[in-house]
Amino acid sequence: MDWLKELLKNAGLDESKVDALVGDVNKELPKHFVPKTQYNDVVEARKKAEKEVTDRDKQLADLKDAAKGNEDLQAQIKKLQDENKTAKEKYEAELKDLQLTTALKLALSGEVHDPDIVASLLDKSKIEIGEDGSIKTGLEDQVKGLRESKAFLFVEKTEDKSPKFKGATPADGAKGGGDPQPKTLGDAIAAHFNNGGNT
Structure with a gap:
């Protein structure tokens, strides 16, 4: 900011x-x-999904061309189904990891010196993400443990430690009810001569 x-x-x-x-x-x-990092993650995921749809459309077009031989067709269909299933699982795992990493960095920013280091020390399998992309559970306990064992990773929370003064404000220009103190050197000299040089 x-x-x-x-x-x-x-x-x-x-x-x-x-x-x-x-x-x-x-x-x-x-x-x-929406934070820029979360927006960028969504855009990146959308681009990946669009590319995968294009790749699958091409595969289906190739499949139509290969439909002339039944045995070859069955083998190719099985192969493509397996590849698509593997690609979908990989994509979903990458997307989930990306969302989790982004949510962790957002949750830890401002509290730690380096969110990447702290995120790498956390057990991500115990952390759950809500539909809005925020962390639901599993982070607080782990952060509390890290704060106790590795306090140097965390930013110290600063509080206003300036002293608070209480009491009465002394009156200006008077000491104990006597003559007022001169404010300038000229006033001091004049007071000295007015009192006959006894001040």
Whole structure:
């Protein structure tokens, strides 16, 4: 979100307001927009599916041409069915792994220094993904265990540790009810001479 910070600074907002606004945007944006990585994953999956459909159409056209000999046809049909089944299973496994990896990176971003390293340490078979692409179960327990055993992988959460001062504010210019303190050197010299040099 560096680009957003830059735009807001150029618009004349001060640093604290920019940080607060970017924080709010980071919280609300996922509710209304699909992350670019998830969009790219869907586009890539669609391209793969379209290519597979084209390949299968070509295979069926080739099959029609080969339909002249019955035994050859049966063997070729069996071979194509097996290849298509294997290709479909491979595609579904790759798509599921891609969705899981993307969901893990999104869930871990901001909490860890390197989401790829942390994701490689997780048992992906225990993690379930919802229909919306978010992680349903299996991540929190594993992250909690990693946070305890390998805390250096995680970003420390910073809290406002500045001291909070309580109490009364002293009155300006007076010490213990006596004469007010001079504010400038000229006032100090004038007070010195007005008191006969006794200050």
